[in-house]
Amino acid sequence: MRYAHSASLRVALVSEHASPLAELGGPDAGGQNVYVAQLAHHLARRGHDVTVYTRRDGPDLPPEVTTPGRVKVVHVPAGPASRVPKDELITYMPEFGSYLARRWKSEPPDVVHAHFWMSGTAAMIGVRGLGVPVIQTFHALGTVKKRHQGAEDTSPPQRLAIEASIGNSCRRVLATCADEVSELAAMGVERDRVSVVPCGVDPRHFTPADGRARDTSGPRRLVAVGRLVRRKGFDRAIRALAEVPDAELLVAGGPPADLLFAEPEAERLRKVAEDHGVADRFTLLGSVPHGRMPALMSGADLVLSLPDYEPFGIVPIEAMACGTPVVATAVGGHLDTVVDGVTGALVPPAEGGGHDLAEVIRTLLDDPVRLARYGAAGRERVLAHYTWDRVADGVARVYSAVNATPSLSGVVR
Structure with missing residues (x-):
């Protein structure tokens, strides 16, 4: 040896x-x-x-x-x-x-x-x-x-x-x-x-932000993060948003916000939002600095990670490290990282349609005790494994x- x-x-x-x-x-x-x-x-x-x-x-x-x-x-x-x-x-x-x-x-x-x-x-x-x-x-x-x-x-x-x-x-x-x-x-x-x-993931950087409790009088916040490419499933999240009243969807990724007008996928997603009547509840943030990402994820009620396929998928464990529950497609590394019914929910890939996803989101948003339990369990899972x-x-x-x-x-x- x-x-x-x-x-x-x-x-x-x-x-x-x-x-x-x-x-x-x-x-x-x-x-x-x-x-x-x-x-x-x-x-x-x-x-x-x-x-x-x-x-x-x-x-x-x-x-x-x-x-x-x-x-x-x-x-x-x-x-x-x-x-x-x-x-x-x-x-x-x-x-x-x-x-x-x-x-x-x-x-x-x-x-x-x-x-x-x-x-x-x-x-x-x-x-x-x-x-x-x-x-x-x-x-x-x-x-x-x-x-x-x-x-x-x-x-x-x-x-x-x-x-x-x-x-x-x-x-x-x-x-x-x-x-x-x-x-x-x-x-x-x-x-x-x-x-x-x-x-x-670095759990010292991705950690629940101070003052995480949100003003419940405002809209419930859904956050999705990733490159602006079709396979990431942001359009599916938009379609589901139409069936989730009193919620907003923020998407972080792509070029800086002032350059999104030149991004074809950004324009496509805006059109999807308009077609489904949720343009006023959908925001493209553009690229978000690494230092601001924990606050963005901590401030969400749910983080959505809905790609058609994902070799591993870092977004779910970043969200879990921030104490935020995750709704993710049951593909690739998500099958290992997200424990359905423990740290969040796994949903079928995109061909399952938006309506089923909307039902999962509504059920979780209507149960704050479960959300808190999933968030705490996600943080513990990251510290133990990731x-x-x-x-x-x-x-x-x-x-x-x-x-x-x-x-x-x-x-x-």
Whole structure:
């Protein structure tokens, strides 16, 4: 055995499009950026030597940056030093991988953790001939995206085959929820090659705001959060709002509020609200700063998370950390995080229609005692399962296991 569980490891995180330094809110900046940044920070706090490799997407970026938390971020020269749509980056992964191979030849890491499928292609090139184990986290699977988006899926055509190859070539796949394990099995990845460690949330930031009790004389507040894309199901929430009197719906996401006029999905959602007679009770907030999000969620009676599909879904656990009950579609990671009848309610995906959703919302809003109980239980669940400390512990156990026993199997829960 090379390392005990507590031994310090040289960890390389490969995140080709999602830099831990990126400002959130861009078209390709979101949950993966947060995951990589938080994981790197918490691993470094545990004494591991952590380096993140991400593509250089700006001409003024320095070759390397060291964060206050002692995480080194390397900007890899692969392709143009400018922003490139995520789905077009596969062209530059051989160049990315060759850079890693040159860098690691003299001083290889102990473990490589690749994030997203394209990072996996670069990582596998980088470790060729070195015997360094590669852990793969997909964050989203092409099979799921293709199933739900069909002809609108902009992924490169080779994505599905490459994901299956990576899943069967890397040392271990690190999934974020049980549903992903089933998806991987359907792709031909054996279950004993998969470990499960969820995503996390910072419960010191996402915490019930002071003075959380709201003025009950005003409208009941429903909040939904996410990128302004059709699959997030905001239109379903609007249709349900028409059947929930004395309630308002606030949607946070997309560009800043003063630029929403140029956002096609924002215009579509406004039209849906007008068609259903709820335009006066529907507000698009645009992007909300990270620092203001806990107050927004804490001030809601319910947070709605209604995507058609969701690989993990960070919004429900952020809301639960704020002590706010959640109504979520029974898809992906929601099946793990939201306990129906305990921390909120799970509803069928969008094809169930808006009326059933409205009934669930009305029932919960009419029962303040149940809402309070669900909110408290949600906070407790986050503290027990979804803090970044717990996530980092689970990931570090997988790292140590693949270094100690290459054939190790099992699921970390």
